[in-house]
Amino acid sequence: MSRIHGRQGLAGWLFMSPAIIGLGVFMVAPIALALWVSFRDWSGLTPLGASEPAGAANYADLLTDSSVVRGDFAKSLRNNLYYVLGVVPAQTFLAFLLALVVNARLLKGRTFFRTAFYFPSVTSSIAVAFIFIFLFSPTGVVNTVLSAVLPGKVDLVWLDDSDGLLHLLLRAVGVDAAPGALRGEFMDLSWWDWLSGPSVALSSVMILATWTTTGTFMLMFLAGLQNVPEELEEAASIDGASPRQRFFRITLPLLKPTLFLVLTLGIIGTWQVFDQVYAMTSGGPQKTTLTPAYLIYREGFQNSAMGRAAAIAFVVLVIILVFTGVQRLVLRKER
Amino acid sequence: MIRPSRLLTILLSTVLLTAACGDDGGGGTEGNATGAKLTMFAFSSSPAEDAVLRKAVDDYNKQGRNTVDLKVLPEYDTALTTALSGGEPPDVFYVNDNKLPDFGKNGVLEPIGDKVDNPGDFYDTLKQSFTYKGTYYCAPKDFSTLQLVYNTADFTAAGLTPPTTWDELTAAAKALTKPGHPGLVLGPEFYRWGVFMAQAGAWPTNDDVTKMTMDTAEMRTALQYVTDNHKAGWFGTPAAVGAGWGGEAFGKALTSMTIEGNWIVGAMKNDFPNTKYAVAELPAGPKGKGTMSYSVCYGVAKAAKNKAAALDFVKFLTSPDEQYTVTKEFPVMPSRKSLADKWLADKPELKAFVAGGDYAKKSVFVPGFSTAIDTFNDGIQGLAKGNKQVGDVITSTQKAGTDILG
Structure with missing residues (x-):
C-alpha cells in the first residue's frame, strides 16, 4: 500500500514540477x-555581489530619517x-452602470456598445496617454468644450497645474494658507500639504485611468x-416584487463576489500606477503626480539607488x- | 492598468540576471590591442544619427584591428544598468555627463580620459564634466550649450536686435509679448534657469560640490529676475502655451524667443522648416556671460575583457578626422577646440553655440544629487507659476542639497 502511495506522490510532484519550477524561477x-x-546598498551599476549590506537603512530613508527622500516618498x-x-x-x-445598460434586454445594438465600452481597455496605455495629452492641452478639446458650455473662456493648463482640488475649494471660501493647526509636519510634508487633494494634473491622469x-x-x-438565474427574478416578479426591489x-x-473581485483588482492596479505618469507628466508639476511606482523607477534607474527602489x-x-x-473586512461585515 | 507593475518586473529581472551571471566582481582584463571582438552600446535621436554612427563603426572594422558590434538601444539607461549589474557590460558605451558621478563612485569606468590622442585639445568645461574626485574618466564625444534662439521675422517687425543685457532681454520680451504669446518661453527647470544663475555669479553648490551655496544675494537676484518676468507675463513656460518643450513652442510660433541647446536645430529642420530663426549668445548678467554645457563621452568599462582594444577604438572615434565626420551633419559640436572653425565653416549661423564652450558651466554634481535638483525644479515650477516665493525655494533647495552633501 505505502509503496503505491509513494509512487503516486512522486508522480504528483512530477506533474506539478513545470508549474513549481516556473513559479519558483519567475516569482x-x-x-x-x-x-x-x-x-x-546597491547602485545597480555593479554586480549585486559587490554591494555592501545596508541593514534597514533603505527603509529608514523612506520612513524614519528626515530628508528630502522621505519628503518625496510622502508626496x-x-x-x-x-x-x-x-x-x-x-x-x-x-x-457597474455600463454593465447594467449593456445587459438590458431592451437595448438595441448591445454588441456595438459592449465593444465600444471595452475598447479603451485593449488600447495601448501609452498611446491613450498621448491622446489625452492632446485632449488636455491648453488649446485642446477639453478646454474648447468647457469654454462653449461655461461662461467665459476656459484656458486651464491641465497637465501643468499643481493646485490641489481641496486647496482650490478652500481658496474659494477664503482659506488661502495653512491654519495654525495644520502647520506641523508628518514625514517632511506639512499637514496642509497632506490635505491638498489631488492636483489638477493628477485629476487629469485619474480621468484617463478611469x-x-x-x-x-x-x-x-x-x-x-x-x-444571475432568470428563474429567481421571475419568481420574485410573481411574488410581486417591484423592479427596484428585485x-x-x-x-x-x-x-457581491464580482464586486469583491473588481474592488480588489482596482486597489492593486491603482497603487501601481506608472505608465500614465511616465508618459504624461514624469511626476510633475511640483511632484504632484509622483507615485511610488514612478519613484521606484526614478530611484532605481535615474538615481542609481536600486536598494532604496526595492525598499519602496x-x-x-x-x-x-x-x-x-x-x-x-468591510465587505464581509455586510454579509 | 490591471497588469502587474511592469516596473517591478524590470527590477526583478535585473536582479535575476545578476544572480544568473553576476560571478565576476568587475576586474576586467587588459587583453590585446588587436584581434578582439568588442561590443558598443549607444543611443541615437534620429535614423540619420544612427546611420552616421554605423558608418563610423564600419570604417573602424574595415581597418581590421578589432571587430565592433554596435547596439543602438532605446530605453538606454535601463538597458545599460541591466548589463552593468549583470557583470557583462559592453566594452565601450555612451555616458551621459549627469550619470558620470554615479559611474565614478561605483568604479564602473576605466579612466582613459588622458589616454586619447592630444587630450589637451578638448574643452576644459567638458573635461570637468567627466571628472569625478580628481579622476578624468572619459573623453567627450561632442557637446551642446544653451543659447538664445529668436524668430528673425518677429525681431525685424518689432525693430529689435538680439539683447545683450538682462534689461534689454526684459524689454525685448515685453515688446514681443501678445495675448497667449509670451515673448520668451523657457522650461521651468534648473537645466534652463541655470544660465541666469551663471550670469549672476550664482550656483547651487561651490565648485567642488562639497557645500550648498543657495543662500546668496546673487542667487536671489537671478531667481527674482526670471520670476518677475514670468509674473509680468513676458516669460512663459512651454506647458502654459500648450507645448512640450521650448523648441516646440518656438517652432509653432507660440513665442518669439526660447533658450535651448544645439538640438533645437534638428527639430526646427525636421518639424518646422518654414520658421526663420537665428541663434545669439545669451545676454550678459550682472557677472557677465554665462551658460551651461551638456555632453556625452565614450566610456570604457572597468570590467571589459579587452580594455586595450576598447581604448584603440575610442582613440579612433575621438580622432579629429573621425570626430569631424560624425559631427559634420549634426548640430552637436565637436568636443575638440581645434575643430571649431572647420565645423563652423559650413554653418556660421551656429557660432553662438560654439562661443558658449569657452564660458559654459558643467551641469554635473555628485551621486544622488538629482534628488536636490528635483526639489529645485519643484521650486522653479512654483516660481514660474507664481505660487512660491524665492526665499522658500532657496531654503528648501539648500536643505535638500545639504541632506545629500552633508
Whole structure:
C-alpha cells in the first residue's frame, strides 16, 4: 500500500514540477532577491555581489530619517492615496452602470456598445496617454468644450497645474494658507500639504485611468449579471416584487463576489500606477503626480539607488495588503 | 492598468540576471590591442544619427584591428544598468555627463580620459564634466550649450536686435509679448534657469560640490529676475502655451524667443522648416556671460575583457578626422577646440553655440544629487507659476542639497 502511495506522490510532484519550477524561477526567487536587495546598498551599476549590506537603512530613508527622500516618498503616498480614493469608486460605479445598460434586454445594438465600452481597455496605455495629452492641452478639446458650455473662456493648463482640488475649494471660501493647526509636519510634508487633494494634473491622469479601466471591469460585472438565474427574478416578479426591489434584493447581493473581485483588482492596479505618469507628466508639476511606482523607477534607474527602489516596492506591497484587508473586512461585515 | 507593475518586473529581472551571471566582481582584463571582438552600446535621436554612427563603426572594422558590434538601444539607461549589474557590460558605451558621478563612485569606468590622442585639445568645461574626485574618466564625444534662439521675422517687425543685457532681454520680451504669446518661453527647470544663475555669479553648490551655496544675494537676484518676468507675463513656460518643450513652442510660433541647446536645430529642420530663426549668445548678467554645457563621452568599462582594444577604438572615434565626420551633419559640436572653425565653416549661423564652450558651466554634481535638483525644479515650477516665493525655494533647495552633501 505505502509503496503505491509513494509512487503516486512522486508522480504528483512530477506533474506539478513545470508549474513549481516556473513559479519558483519567475516569482519566488525574484521576490526573495528583491527583498534581499532592499537591505543592501546597491547602485545597480555593479554586480549585486559587490554591494555592501545596508541593514534597514533603505527603509529608514523612506520612513524614519528626515530628508528630502522621505519628503518625496510622502508626496508619492499622498498622491497615490488620492488617486486610489478617486479612481477605484469611480471606475467601479461606472463599470457597474455600463454593465447594467449593456445587459438590458431592451437595448438595441448591445454588441456595438459592449465593444465600444471595452475598447479603451485593449488600447495601448501609452498611446491613450498621448491622446489625452492632446485632449488636455491648453488649446485642446477639453478646454474648447468647457469654454462653449461655461461662461467665459476656459484656458486651464491641465497637465501643468499643481493646485490641489481641496486647496482650490478652500481658496474659494477664503482659506488661502495653512491654519495654525495644520502647520506641523508628518514625514517632511506639512499637514496642509497632506490635505491638498489631488492636483489638477493628477485629476487629469485619474480621468484617463478611469476611462481606460472601466471597460474591463464592466466585462466582469456583465459576466456576473449573466450568472444571475432568470428563474429567481421571475419568481420574485410573481411574488410581486417591484423592479427596484428585485435589483436591491436579488441582483445586487448575487453580485457581491464580482464586486469583491473588481474592488480588489482596482486597489492593486491603482497603487501601481506608472505608465500614465511616465508618459504624461514624469511626476510633475511640483511632484504632484509622483507615485511610488514612478519613484521606484526614478530611484532605481535615474538615481542609481536600486536598494532604496526595492525598499519602496516592499513598503507599497504592505500598503496594498492593508488596503485589501480592510476592504475584505468591510465587505464581509455586510454579509 | 490591471497588469502587474511592469516596473517591478524590470527590477526583478535585473536582479535575476545578476544572480544568473553576476560571478565576476568587475576586474576586467587588459587583453590585446588587436584581434578582439568588442561590443558598443549607444543611443541615437534620429535614423540619420544612427546611420552616421554605423558608418563610423564600419570604417573602424574595415581597418581590421578589432571587430565592433554596435547596439543602438532605446530605453538606454535601463538597458545599460541591466548589463552593468549583470557583470557583462559592453566594452565601450555612451555616458551621459549627469550619470558620470554615479559611474565614478561605483568604479564602473576605466579612466582613459588622458589616454586619447592630444587630450589637451578638448574643452576644459567638458573635461570637468567627466571628472569625478580628481579622476578624468572619459573623453567627450561632442557637446551642446544653451543659447538664445529668436524668430528673425518677429525681431525685424518689432525693430529689435538680439539683447545683450538682462534689461534689454526684459524689454525685448515685453515688446514681443501678445495675448497667449509670451515673448520668451523657457522650461521651468534648473537645466534652463541655470544660465541666469551663471550670469549672476550664482550656483547651487561651490565648485567642488562639497557645500550648498543657495543662500546668496546673487542667487536671489537671478531667481527674482526670471520670476518677475514670468509674473509680468513676458516669460512663459512651454506647458502654459500648450507645448512640450521650448523648441516646440518656438517652432509653432507660440513665442518669439526660447533658450535651448544645439538640438533645437534638428527639430526646427525636421518639424518646422518654414520658421526663420537665428541663434545669439545669451545676454550678459550682472557677472557677465554665462551658460551651461551638456555632453556625452565614450566610456570604457572597468570590467571589459579587452580594455586595450576598447581604448584603440575610442582613440579612433575621438580622432579629429573621425570626430569631424560624425559631427559634420549634426548640430552637436565637436568636443575638440581645434575643430571649431572647420565645423563652423559650413554653418556660421551656429557660432553662438560654439562661443558658449569657452564660458559654459558643467551641469554635473555628485551621486544622488538629482534628488536636490528635483526639489529645485519643484521650486522653479512654483516660481514660474507664481505660487512660491524665492526665499522658500532657496531654503528648501539648500536643505535638500545639504541632506545629500552633508
